[in-house]
Amino acid sequence: MALSGPIICPVCGKKAKTGSAIDCARHMFGTGDQPHRKWVDAQVAGQGLSFIDLLIEQATTPGNRSYVLLGEIIQKDAEKREAQKKESEKK
Amino acid sequence: MNKYTVINPHEPFRVLNTHVHNVDGWAKVTGRATYTFDVKLPGMLYGKILRSPHPHAKIKNIDFSKAMELDGVKAVVTGKDTLGVKQGIWRRYKDLCDEAILPVDKVRYIGEPVAAVAAVTEEIAERAIDLIEVDYEVLPAVFEPLDAIKKDAPEIHEGFERNINVTRHIEWGDVDEGFEEADYIREDWFRCGGQAHMCMETRCAVSSYTPDKKLTIYHSNQSPYYMQGLMAGVLGMREGDIRVIGPYTGGGFGGKFELDGAIFCSTILSMKCYRPVKIVFTREEDFIATKRRTPMFYYSRTGVKKDGTFCAREAKVFTNGGAYTGMGATALYLTGFFHSFPYVWKGYRYDGYRVYTNTLPSTSMRGFGAPQAMWCSEQQIEWIAADLGLDPIEMRRKNAHQEGTILPGQATIASCGIDQCFDEIKKWIKSKGKLRANRSIGISACGFMSGGIFNWFDTPYSFSSAVVTINQDGTVELHVGAQDIGQGSNTTMAIICAETLGVKVEDIKVHSGDTDHCPPDLGAWGSRQTLMTGNATKMAAEDAKKQLLEFAYAQSGLNIVYDLDIKDRWVHAVARPERGYDFGELVKKALRGKDGQKIVGRGYYTPHRKGMISPAYSYMLQGVEVEVDEETGKITLVDSMTAHDCGQPINHLGLIGQLEGAFSMAAGYGYLEYMPYEDGKLMNPNLVDYKMIRAPEMPPANIAEIDTYEPEGPYGAKEAGEGLTNPTAAAIGNALFHRFGVQMKECPIRPEMVVNALKEKAQKK
């Protein structure tokens, strides 16, 4: 589903450059402070991964896998939030 | 010896860019100049620092009772005598304030201070140090970034998972699309060594804390204002109660604008015994316990079209941060930014990771991450040109920045003379004719910033300020916070002030290096002072000049359509130069009109709307002729030419000196200056085993100065002297590539590496 607005960082509320999920992912890696790490850790723990794992993957192997992966996660999360928002508005 | 030519020179000035002696020259050639190293105060004690022999260990207990019993010992301090504040120059980011200098809990590198002693003589202090007993619990240590990020690596700082200290991401354009458009993609892995600042004056300080709770510090540094702010932070004092004096400074090169053991320990000792305490580092301490240029591991992937058009580049970098952050975070950002320089990319992406290790912390050093970036970039570009059979100079030219080039979200290039640099280097290569069989030429391009825009120090002050006061006899007092560490900023500011006010350099007295008497200024780093303090100085001089001319108008009763100006101490109507007044005479009169108040001009500068990095960028291209002994691998530099764009030159002698000096340091980084560690221990902490260029090794450093005009700089000036630390290592590598076809991926290039590379190549055949 399409989002109504640009993607906002779920941790610090910063609007990524283009408002796209992948840019938000880049913002998260670029910042890389504890709050951002913790958020990512929580999201990818299920896949036995961590923020740092994604970081090292991104840095030691050519290509862009970690960003894409995190971008998808952010996208899903944003959609979930929007859905929840709609729900609460209905009520 | 050296050739200096000027391409498209500007209109001549009265003072600017003329042959002006360094204003501190007299003091320096007669031995009168006193450095912190020479400061001696009444009742002064001498301090020595006990240093950790372990790369990583818990401090369980320190027993200094025996040391205190030694006759002549006045104080011993340990981390327990401090507030235990972990400080850092990135004050805005608590995570990055990680260095206590006198740690309470544990040590993280060999040479880290553990305790300090103050005694009536240096020798007694040294003996006392040996009497201190420290009980360590040695911890497992890690020394290389790629080991430190492994899952099972020892944790150096609590909460820093996998020892990752800082991460930086830079990206613009569409990288993936760019790579899709590329006909040819090349990937390379590089390794860049560290480098010691090796200031001739080792780190030293004299601190004096008095019962009125005021602190005065003489300190060999690059930014008295930073020292004042950082010391206030670690001591819990008010900045205003701390006076930092930076007398003549015996070199900095990026290594003297953070707190060091000398300033911190001498202060803690002085606060304990209320006497001045002097600490001077030995050369060995200066090597093992200050900071160094950041060693880096570089992965660079570059995509280009058949015709040599650059499409996209992505770089992944791990840097050896050593035990603490220091200025490492900035180096990590700048290396990523300048790895794109001086070229246009459809898409550019950089991921940098600074990793803690149990080694000497790394930090800023002349070039600030760019020498590493250029070592990799300029060699890879040379190889790509060869792979595609293209002219390496024309391929560079085709993709180079121009006036108006936009680096999305980062910078807009206002002035850029690199195109002419290509012409000059081509001319030089042509003029060399046929080279001897054992010689070859390598080239390398680069650009650099003119001061940083970032404010991680979180200062509420303008980045630079200046105050110009005109005395009744026409002499001028110029107060600036800029720090002259040898680069000649005092002279540069005097020139700008004299040119603007229309007086002579000898009329200007420059006051700098004292937080009690000079306005705050971020100091000497990132090539910022000429542009930033220069702008503030020019603004202050213009302010003072305006006040004087207002009075001159009233005096002369001239029709207001006439313009008044001042040149060579003569205040006159521009249209009728013969009509005017002597500068000094006029000032005397003007003071009466101001109820006796001096004419005071104020100026300040803080960059605005100039992107993320810097207000302006310098450009340069360098060619180096290299001789190699094929059998022994010994490298000799024979000749060099640098085409250089620094906007409008201001301090002629200073400019030449800075360019020659930067070249010698850059050449050293390329093939001599080497910092090998074994189990966290630096193996050559002395000037016998640490090799630097000496007079016989230094080749001619010819210069072609391309004069452009930088709208943001004073009189059109921008950076000079730091950027030239960047290209040389790659130029040497490229010379070897052209002669032997070998690709050197680790610097410095030591002779043994050359021999091995040649062997390898022979075996492949």
Added chain:
Amino acid sequence: MERQLIRLNVNNQDYEIYINPKTLLVEAIRDHIGLTGTKRGCDTVSCGVCTVIVDNMAVKGCSVLAVQTEGKKILTVEGLEVDGKLQPIQKAFLDEGAFQCGFCTSGMLMSATAFLKESKKPTEKQIRDGIEGNICRCTGYNSIVRAIDAVAKGKYTEDK
């Protein structure tokens, strides 16, 4: 350890100092006589910032015992200028900008002075070898070589 009284002649002035015999010449000059123009930059006789002239020979003050120079004529940077008048080499350093931070300058000037005394019409290579024992981290040496060359070529003879 017994101290001893020694007499040193520095810049044509006799000084009596009471020192430990292990005192190095540079320590005697800086700490006991109080002439701080001469610097110290290493502990391995490598950097040359402590260079002074003893009986017309450039030596490194960190590798000579003060007692060994008793009765000899010692010249330091402070002894170059006489009555406010600069030596040619000092003027040449100003004209060529042959210094930046200035910390190596005193030693560099002394090496240059001794070198110019004994080498007439030196080649560039000879000049470079003449200051081989002095490290300068700022200038890259070429401006210093130009300054020495200018003096050797007699550019400043009118001042002699």
Added chain:
Amino acid sequence: MISDFTYLRPGSAKEALQMLSKHQEDGKIICGGQSLLIIMRQGLVTPEYMIDIKRLDELSYIRFDQKKGLRIGATTTHRAIEKSALIKDKYPVLVEMEEKLASIQVRNWGTIGGNLAHADAAGDPAPVLTAMGGSVKVASASGERVIPLDEFYTDLFETAMNHDEMIVEVMVPPRPPKSGTKYQKFNLLDSDQGIVAVAATITLNGRTCKDARIVLGNAATITMRAKEAEKVLIGAALSDAVFEKAGEAAAAECQPVADIHASEEYRRHLIKILAKRMAKAAWEQAKISG
């Protein structure tokens, strides 16, 4: 920090030797002190009595006669040797070596005796003098003896001298006809000690090599002769192939240690190259020499 000592200044060599025999290992001779003061600062040497022979002019001389050859007094400075017209004429290689020994300041104050006694395997004079068949005259209160330089060094910083002995003279035999000596060190900076160094003497008999000496600096814990390389050369009709072989022999027999400046393997490689080059250079000179 330099440890305290009692400073003694003998008025004559005789007096110096008496002091030395009195204090034995508690005494230490200082002359130029260019190396000694560095290791004292590092606390490696802590003499109780410092015997300063710097002023003993009776030991500062350069003499030559056709039969005995060259005689250099122990307190002669490097600079005096470098500047000696006599040595430049008779033993030019000594001047070439001195010109590259450290810096002018060090050569001005440092002495030949002190340098040889310091026994640094990377020292410059020892290989050259050894290649020319040189020896040192050492003296004690009880008399004098002559030790050939190729027997003088026993280990790193150790010599065949007893505690009560000191070097008083350096002796070099007259240069045989049709012979040449060359020296080169490999270093990164012009003024550095050699990462390795090679001195070679070739004496010709017609076209064949009558005698040869190859001496290696910093290729073992002591200055060493490459006797295998010498064997390759002696009696051979010299050619590039022979020099190549000699270089390989020298590389095989040296015992270099690895340090941060060069691995063991690279040092052997350098020895091979330098030995080859110096043997050839010495040969070229021998051919044109009287």
